[in-house]
Amino acid sequence: MHQELKKRKTNCLNRRKFLALTIPAMLAGCKTITPSFVAEPQDQRASDYYKGLYASLPDERFPIPAVNLRDIQSPKYLRQVVPYKGSEAPGTVVVDPAQRFLYLVRENATALRYGVGVGRAGFGWSGDAVVQYKRAWPTWTPPAEMILRQPELEQYRYGMPPSLENPLGARALYLFANGKDTLYRLHGTEEVWSIGRNVSSGCIRLLNQDIIDLYNRVPAGTRVIVKATKQT
Numbered sequence: 001m002h003q004e005l006k007k008r009k010t011n012c013l014n015r016r017k018f019l020a021l022t023i024p025a026m027l028a029g030c031k032t033i034t035p036s037f038v039a040e041p042q043d044q045r046a047s048d049y050y051k052g053l054y055a056s057l058p059d060e061r062f063p064i065p066a067v068n069l070r071d072i073q074s075p076k077y078l079r080q081v082v083p084y085k086g087s088e089a090p091g092t093v094v095v096d097p098a099q100r101f102l103y104l105v106r107e108n109a110t111a112l113r114y115g116v117g118v119g120r121a122g123f124g125w126s127g128d129a130v131v132q133y134k135r136a137w138p139t140w141t142p143p144a145e146m147i148l149r150q151p152e153l154e155q156y157r158y159g160m161p162p163s164l165e166n167p168l169g170a171r172a173l174y175l176f177a178n179g180k181d182t183l184y185r186l187h188g189t190e191e192v193w194s195i196g197r198n199v200s201s202g203c204i205r206l207l208n209q210d211i212i213d214l215y216n217r218v219p220a221g222t223r224v225i226v227k228a229t230k231q232t
Helices: 002-029 048-053 144-149 151-156 208-217
Strands: 080-083 093-096 101-105 110-115 127-136 171-177 180-189 198-200 204-207 223-226
Touching (some): 127 180
Parallel strands (some): 093 223
Antiparallel strands (some): 093 101, 127 223
16 A cells, blocks of 8 residues: 555656646747747748748738748748848848848848849849839839840730739839839749749749738838849
C-alpha cells in the first residue's frame, strides 16, 4: 500500500510539472503574433500567418484569388520586416533588381521587404524617381517600341482594359524622373511563379496582394531608388 501511494504521488507530481510547462505554451499559441523580424525564414510558406497575408481578396473590383504559396520559389520572397542598413530616409522605396527585392524603408533601421519579378537583361531601368501618381486596376498601354517587337500587341495600342489578365495587375505606381515618365512601373501580377525571376520587359512586378499593400502605404511624391546592378 505504501509503495502504491508513493507511485501515485510521483505520477501526480509529474503531471503537475508537465502542465506547468505546457499550459503557458498552449496559451501563447492562442495569441496572434506578427513577427517583427522574419529574415530568411526556414519555410514560412505553409504558416497561418502567411496564408492570411496572401489570402483571397473577394471584395476587389476583380476578385483576387489566394496565392498558392508553394508556387513561390523561396520563402525569402514573402513580405516581411527585415533589418536595413541603407542611408535612405524612412518612406523611401528602394528596388534591388539583382536580389529581386523591393524595400520600403522604415524607422529604427528596418524595412518592409517584398519579393519582386524584374526586367530581363537589356530591359531594366535604374535611377532616382518619384511616384508621380497611382492607379487602382489600371489600363495597360504598351509602349510603341514594344508593339514593334511584338506586333500582336497592336490591338492594345490605345489601352488594355483592367482585369486579372492585365499585365499591370490590381495596382500600379507610375515613376517619373525630372518630370518625365520613365515608362517604369511598380505593379501587380497574378503570375506567382515569376516572383524572384527576370521575366518582364523592364517593370517591377509584385504579387497583387503585395502591390495593394504597398499602394496603401506609399503616397504620390514618394522617392523611389532603383539600383543599377548587373542582373544574373
